[in-house]
Amino acid sequence: MENKETEINELGEFGLINHLTKDFPLKNPETKKGVGDDAAILSFGDKDVLVTTDLLLEGVHFDVRYVPLKHLGYKAAIVNFSDIYAMNGTPKQITVSIGVSSRFTVEHLEAIYSGIKLACELYGVDMVGGDTSASVSGLVISITCIGVAAPEDVVRRDGAKPTDIICVSGDLGAAYMGLQLLERENRVGQGQKDFQPDFSGKEYILERQLKPEARKDIIEELRKEGIKPTAMMDVSDGLSSELLHICKASDTGCRVYEDKIPIDYQTAMMAEEFNMNLVTAAMNGGEDYELLFTVPLTDHEKIEKMKGVRMIGYVTKPELGCALVTRDGAELPLKAQGWNAFTKE
Amino acid sequence: MENKETEINELGEFGLINHLTKDFPLKNPETKKGVGDDAAILSFGDKDVLVTTDLLLEGVHFDVRYVPLKHLGYKAAIVNFSDIYAMNGTPKQITVSIGVSSRFTVEHLEAIYSGIKLACELYGVDMVGGDTSASVSGLVISITCIGVAAPEDVVRRDGAKPTDIICVSGDLGAAYMGLQLLERENRVGQGQKDFQPDFSGKEYILERQLKPEARKDIIEELRKEGIKPTAMMDVSDGLSSELLHICKASDTGCRVYEDKIPIDYQTAMMAEEFNMNLVTAAMNGGEDYELLFTVPLTDHEKIEKMKGVRMIGYVTKPELGCALVTRDGAELPLKAQGWNAFTKE
Numbered sequence: 001m002e003n004k005e006t007e008i009n010e011l012g013e014f015g016l017i018n019h020l021t022k023d024f025p026l027k028n029p030e031t032k033k034g035v036g037d038d039a040a041i042l043s044f045g046d047k048d049v050l051v052t053t054d055l056l057l058e059g060v061h062f063d064v065r066y067v068p069l070k071h072l073g074y075k076a077a078i079v080n081f082s083d084i085y086a087m088n089g090t091p092k093q094i095t096v097s098i099g100v101s102s103r104f105t106v107e108h109l110e111a112i113y114s115g116i117k118l119a120c121e122l123y124g125v126d127m128v129g130g131d132t133s134a135s136v137s138g139l140v141i142s143i144t145c146i147g148v149a150a151p152e153d154v155v156r157r158d159g160a161k162p163t164d165i166i167c168v169s170g171d172l173g174a175a176y177m178g179l180q181l182l183e184r185e186n187r188v189g190q191g192q193k194d195f196q197p198d199f200s201g202k203e204y205i206l207e208r209q210l211k212p213e214a215r216k217d218i219i220e221e222l223r224k225e226g227i228k229p230t231a232m233m234d235v236s237d238g239l240s241s242e243l244l245h246i247c248k249a250s251d252t253g254c255r256v257y258e259d260k261i262p263i264d265y266q267t268a269m270m271a272e273e274f275n276m277n278l279v280t281a282a283m284n285g286g287e288d289y290e291l292l293f294t295v296p297l298t299d300h301e302k303i304e305k306m307k308g309v310r311m312i313g314y315v316t317k318p319e320l321g322c323a324l325v326t327r328d329g330a331e332l333p334l335k336a337q338g339w340n341a342f343t344k345e
Numbered sequence: 346m347e348n349k350e351t352e353i354n355e356l357g358e359f360g361l362i363n364h365l366t367k368d369f370p371l372k373n374p375e376t377k378k379g380v381g382d383d384a385a386i387l388s389f390g391d392k393d394v395l396v397t398t399d400l401l402l403e404g405v406h407f408d409v410r411y412v413p414l415k416h417l418g419y420k421a422a423i424v425n426f427s428d429i430y431a432m433n434g435t436p437k438q439i440t441v442s443i444g445v446s447s448r449f450t451v452e453h454l455e456a457i458y459s460g461i462k463l464a465c466e467l468y469g470v471d472m473v474g475g476d477t478s479a480s481v482s483g484l485v486i487s488i489t490c491i492g493v494a495a496p497e498d499v500v501r502r503d504g505a506k507p508t509d510i511i512c513v514s515g516d517l518g519a520a521y522m523g524l525q526l527l528e529r530e531n532r533v534g535q536g537q538k539d540f541q542p543d544f545s546g547k548e549y550i551l552e553r554q555l556k557p558e559a560r561k562d563i564i565e566e567l568r569k570e571g572i573k574p575t576a577m578m579d580v581s582d583g584l585s586s587e588l589l590h591i592c593k594a595s596d597t598g599c600r601v602y603e604d605k606i607p608i609d610y611q612t613a614m615m616a617e618e619f620n621m622n623l624v625t626a627a628m629n630g631g632e633d634y635e636l637l638f639t640v641p642l643t644d645h646e647k648i649e650k651m652k653g654v655r656m657i658g659y660v661t662k663p664e665l666g667c668a669l670v671t672r673d674g675a676e677l678p679l680k681a682q683g684w685n686a687f688t689k690e
Contacts, residue, residue, distance in 0.1 A: 006451035008479075016451070016477050020458045024465065024472040030437050030493065031471040040473035042438055044493055045390025053474060053489055055442035059481040092375050093387055097400035097487060106351035106361070113365045120369065126376040127369040128385035129398060132361050134353075136404040137482030142442060144398055144489040148375065148389055 036249070037156050038086040038233055039147065048154050050147040052083035058138035066182045069108055071210040073115025076141050079236065081123050082214035082289045084147030086234040088155040088222075091214075093128045094120070097142040099135035112141070123216060153228070155293070160231040160250035164294040164315040167229075169218045169308055171262040172239055173278070176285025177270040178202075178209030184274075204266045212289045218309065219291070225302045229293035238286040241336040244322055246294065253320040254334075256313030259327050283324065283334075381594070382501050383431040383578055384492065393499050395492040397428035403483035411527045414453055416555040418460025421486050424581065426468050427559035427634045429492030431579040433500040433567075436559075438473045439465070442487040444480035457486070468561060498573070500638070505576040505595035509639040509660040512574075514563045514653055516607040517584055518623070521630025522615040523547075523554030529619075549611045557634045563654065564636070570647045574638035583631040586681040589667055591639065598665035599679075601658030604672050628669065628679075 011019055021035045032048065033041040039052035056062060056076055064072070077094060084091040096116060100109060109132065120127055125145070185197035199206055215234075222229065231250055233242045239261070247254050261282050271278040294315055295303060303309055313325075323331040356364055366380045377393065378386040384397035401407060401421055409417070422439060429436040441461060445454060454477065465472055470490070530542035544551055560579075567574065576595055578587045584606070592599050606627050616623040639660055640648060648654055658670075668676040 008445065008447065008449065008451055008454070011451060016454070019451070020454055020477065021472065024462055026471045026473070027469060028437050028471050031473055034438075034471060034473040035475075040438065040440065042394075042473070042491060044392040044394055047389040049387075049389055049394060049491075051438070051440060051474060051489070051491060053440040053442055053476075053487070055444055055476065055478060055485065055487050057444045057478065057480050057482075057485065060444070060479050092373050093379075093385065093396070095385065095396060095398040095489060097398055099400055099402045099405070099485070100353065102353065104353065106353055106356060106364070109353070109361070109365055117369055124372060126371045126373050126379060127366065128371070128376055128379040128387070129396060130380075131398075131400065132365065133400060133402065134405050135402050137402075140400065140402065140444070140485055142398070142400050142487035144396070144440065146387060146394075146396060146491075 038083040053144040069111035070115035073112035077119035080145035089147035089149035096130040099140035158249035173282035174208035175287040178205035232293035238284040253316040383428040398489040414456035415460035418457035422464035425490035434492035434494035441475035444485035503594035518627035519553035520632040523550035577638035583629040598661040605657040
């Protein structure tokens with residue numbers, strides 16, 4: 001290969017995707033929306049077809065030393081379902097391509113597929129294709145998910161309007177703290193035969209990291225309550241990052257309140273044990289797979305009645321920027337930390 | 346990970362996929378056909394939506410020492426388009442996920458994307474999603490292609506009937522011989538500064554390996570002639586392997602004639618230079634991305650008039666098995682060599 005100049009980490013993850021995909025004009029009437037949302041929106045007949053894809057690489061996105069392979073398969077499927085729900089759609093099919101090196105056996109692959117199968121069963125999704133091939137360097141999992149929605153139901157990330165209420169489901173930061181715990185116990189246990197990590201009282205944050213769920217239930221409840229969000233995303237890279245995406249796409253600003261951010265007790269305990277800033281973990285930890293969405297002010301009362309949904313702030317005009325309002329009333333500009341590590345070989 | 350027992354290469358590529366996917370029942374009415382054809386067939390509204398996916402791994406599916414990155418991008422897109430054409434559909438969208446390690450620069454990624462873009466332009470396909478992430482171990486390219494067809498137009502691999510004529514487009518074995526040439530020149534050139542490989546008179550086989558095309562033209566011509574194949578596949582793993590797939594899925598046998606297999610002059614010359622069996626290269630080389638299809642006997646005259654399509658044999662009852670009839674009239678049972686190398690780390 002020629003020796004050229006721009007290192008990839010100079011552009012960052014999102015900058016890189018934008019840079020590489022900006023010259024791809026869309027030509028087909030069957031394409032409504034390409035790059036730039038949780039899923040692409042395709043139009044076939046009277047249906048909108050949603051497509052999302054995720055590439056998971058060993059040593060970057062997961063570590064088989066402490067992630068059971070069945071959980072890995074489950075999570076790989078779930079994160080794709082989550083992207084379809086985040087468009088207010090229903091996931092219908094997935095394809096699964098796996099690359100494995102020879103240190104993996106058929107039983108290892110069976111474990112991965114059993115996790116995928118369980119996820120498919122619970123969420124009513126069909127596995128329709130893909131393949132398994134050799135890899136010279138560890139495990140590679142690529143999943144594409146296809147979903148469907150009536151065109152009028154699809155929710156993009158670009159529809160937020162000033163005065164809209166910002167809502168988030170569940171709680172945040174737990175998956176991140178679960179990862180910190182797994183990594184610590186892995187370090188502590190290294191070289192010790194029969195080492196048994198102590199996870200008691202920390203089951204919730206572990207489960208959030210190892211076996212997350214997609215918020216199908218929230219989508220169904222919103223529909224039942226007659227609420228259609230103006231914008232929606234799932235929280236995969238962290239609340240700060242997703243808020244910035246919605247505000248950029250919608251050309252708005254936002255204010256979210258530190259004391260409204262939903263955080264579980266175990267997450268808080270773990271952050272204290274690690275001497276980490278709890279709000280930073282909740283705002284930037286990522287992998288929560290909760291739904292972040294905006295609704296018109298008029299839906300205030302309906303949202304208030306919904307269990308498992310918290311109102312955390314509101315949408316503003318763009319010139320006000322995006323900020324976290326701290327407990328003492330200070331405004332901290334939101335920063336996207338996202339996932340941005342291009343590691344050295 | 347636990348130490349379990351079955352090595353992956355014990356099952357082989359196709360055996361492995363069958364084994365891992367056999368317990369996934371299809372549940373959704375929107376799924377017409379899952380694993381087991383060139384693409385999955387989904388049904389949304391009045392359209393059939395076709396989905397195919399391909400995972401390409403450095404060191405297994407390609408070698409960046411002799412494959413220019415733009416060509417790599419082009420080919421990665423083309424092989425997916427080819428799968429959609431092989432269902433008699435029209436490719437409409439692709440998603441592209443790329444994993445790269447830090448030895449790749451932004452310019453390298455630009456080269457890959459420029460190849461993908463060229464393929465998209467020539468075939469009228471939109472790039473609608475995907476992402477770029479870090480990899481700790483070389484280049485990973487995962488492409489999913491979505492196509493569309495009227496339900497009555499879709500051609501599967503399971504519709505061949507005894508007495509149907511077996512046809513193939515273009516010629517076979519050239520891509521395989523091109524790969525042999527590239528690998529040889531790479532070996533010869535190793536350690537030699539300013540080494541210039543000699544490719545003169547071998548441009549065709551190189552192009553077949555580095556920049557294959559999908560046979561959109563054949564699909565269009567078949568449609569113009571009013572021919573709907575009874576079964577169809579693209580030749581990616583080799584003619585023998587694909588014939589066995591069609592015959593297994595259709596519950597038939599087949600006879601193909603050695604002297605009818607279309608082979609280009611450069612392919613023959615190269616096989617002679619390498620002292621390789623030419624028919625083996627054409628039957629098992631793979632990566633031809635030609636269309637293999639069967640038509641009713643009544644379409645004989647129409648096919649005869651089509652340029653670039655050769656009749657190579659006929660479909661039989663299943664009990665007759667699948668065989669190549671040699672020039673001297675002997676019958677050699679077809680064997681699937683396919684791509685089946687699970688390499689050691």
